Amino acid sequence: MSKIRIGIVGFGKIARDQHLPALRANDDYELVAVASRNASLENVANFKTLDEMLESMPELDAVSLCTPPQVRHGQARSALAQGKHVMLEKPPGATLSEVDDLAAQAERAGRTLFATWHSRHAPAVEPARRWLADKAVRAVNVQWKEDVRTWHPGQEWIWQPGGLGVFDPGINALSIITAILPQPFFLTEAELSFPQNRAAPIAANLSFIDASQTPIRAEFDWRQTGPQTWDIHIDTDEGRLTLSKGGSVMAIDGHVELTQDEAEYPGLYAHFATLIKAQSSDVDVRPLQHVADAFMLGRRLDVEPFIEE
Numbered sequence: 273m274s275k276i277r278i279g280i281v282g283f284g285k286i287a288r289d290q291h292l293p294a295l296r297a298n299d300d301y302e303l304v305a306v307a308s309r310n311a312s313l314e315n316v317a318n319f320k321t322l323d324e325m326l327e328s329m330p331e332l333d334a335v336s337l338c339t340p341p342q343v344r345h346g347q348a349r350s351a352l353a354q355g356k357h358v359m360l361e362k363p364p365g366a367t368l369s370e371v372d373d374l375a376a377q378a379e380r381a382g383r384t385l386f387a388t389w390h391s392r393h394a395p396a397v398e399p400a401r402r403w404l405a406d407k408a409v410r411a412v413n414v415q416w417k418e419d420v421r422t423w424h425p426g427q428e429w430i431w432q433p434g435g436l437g438v439f440d441p442g443i444n445a446l447s448i449i450t451a452i453l454p455q456p457f458f459l460t461e462a463e464l465s466f467p468q469n470r471a472a473p474i475a476a477n478l479s480f481i482d483a484s485q486t487p488i489r490a491e492f493d494w495r496q497t498g499p500q501t502w503d504i505h506i507d508t509d510e511g512r513l514t515l516s517k518g519g520s521v522m523a524i525d526g527h528v529e530l531t532q533d534e535a536e537y538p539g540l541y542a543h544f545a546t547l548i549k550a551q552s553s554d555v556d557v558r559p560l561q562h563v564a565d566a567f568m569l570g571r572r573l574d575v576e577p578f579i580e581e
């Protein structure tokens with residue numbers, strides 16, 4: 273198959289840090305264009321908007337949308353309407369129904385839609401899923417705590433409706449546990465802490481159960497300074513599995529079984545190429561469903577205002 277001619281849309285932090293190197297290292301792709309209002313990249317065609325890119329480059333095969341979730345549906349609709357394959361950064365949209373709409377549109381158009389969950393490509397996630405497959409899970413505890421000032425400086429969209437606040441990182445943990453736990457699980461209680469001056473939560477405590485009444489707790493917090501925590505502990509009938517560093521390290525009863533440098537975005541682009549070749553899509557909305565449930569069922573707490581400086 274000839275190379276997939278791809279354009280990046282929204283040339284911000286994640287596009288520069290991860291998408292660009294992953295695309296450059298993958299022979300299945302040729303990065304031919306960037307569409308971004310305030311940024312550009314040398315040696316490719318540059319456009320201010322996706323619509324200009326689609327208009328000027330009919331030869332494009334695919335686009336990778338790295339914009340904030342609030343604008344993704346409109347962009348994905350336009351790209352699919354022009355017959356392009358579409359890769360969506362996480363979360364795949366600002367609402368569940370717009371993601372359903374895109375999946376249906378991709379199906380009708382016979383194009384690939386890939387709703388990515390980069391954390392699922394962390395090296396210890398698939399080994400953890402395999403280890404858990406024949407165990408009885410007794411309890412799950414997720415600790416996802418980081419400093420918003422370090423990881424999201426100046427990102428106003430993340431505090432707006434649809435930006436998800438602390439669920440922007442928290443959904444990564446949900447994408448991992450929905451992939452590795454042997455049974456589906458359901459939210460029973462949630463507490464969301466909203467800074468008085470912001471439209472999105474800065475912290476969230478979630479309680480879930482599965483059909484066997486297994487308690488599953490998740491604590492997300494953006495106010496953690498010092499060491500950062502991206503850990504998942506799963507107690508089973510045969511010991512405790514811990515995934516730490518966002519899924520890069522796996523330990524059983526405290527003994528490290530696997531530790532590996534992360535290669536999440538190379539994994540995402542390899543999967544996107546496979547989906548395009550197979551003429552199929554991959555759209556799993558379960559992590560976003562849990563976030564939507566938390567907004568539906570959660571008790572809202574007002575906490576101190578968040579001032580960036």
Ligand SMILES: NC(=O)c1ccc[n+]([C@@H]2O[C@H](COP(=O)([O-])OP(=O)(O)OC[C@H]3O[C@@H](n4cnc5c(N)ncnc54)[C@H](OP(=O)(O)O)[C@@H]3O)[C@@H](O)[C@H]2O)c1
Pocket residue numbers: 281282283284285286287307308309310311338339340341343361362363390427429440
């Ligand atoms: N940062 C991370 O570590 C990370 C990790 C994994 C996934 N993600 C996901 O990737 C997505 C983007 O995150 P990011 O951190 O890269 O954000 P970002 O640095 O703010 O970059 C997004 C880019 O999209 C463009 N954009 C912003 N608002 C727009 C609008 N209203 N219309 C059109 N374009 C707009 C902007 O570029 P122009 O101003 O040039 O148009 C902006 O630089 C989010 O969904 C996030 O959850 C981020």
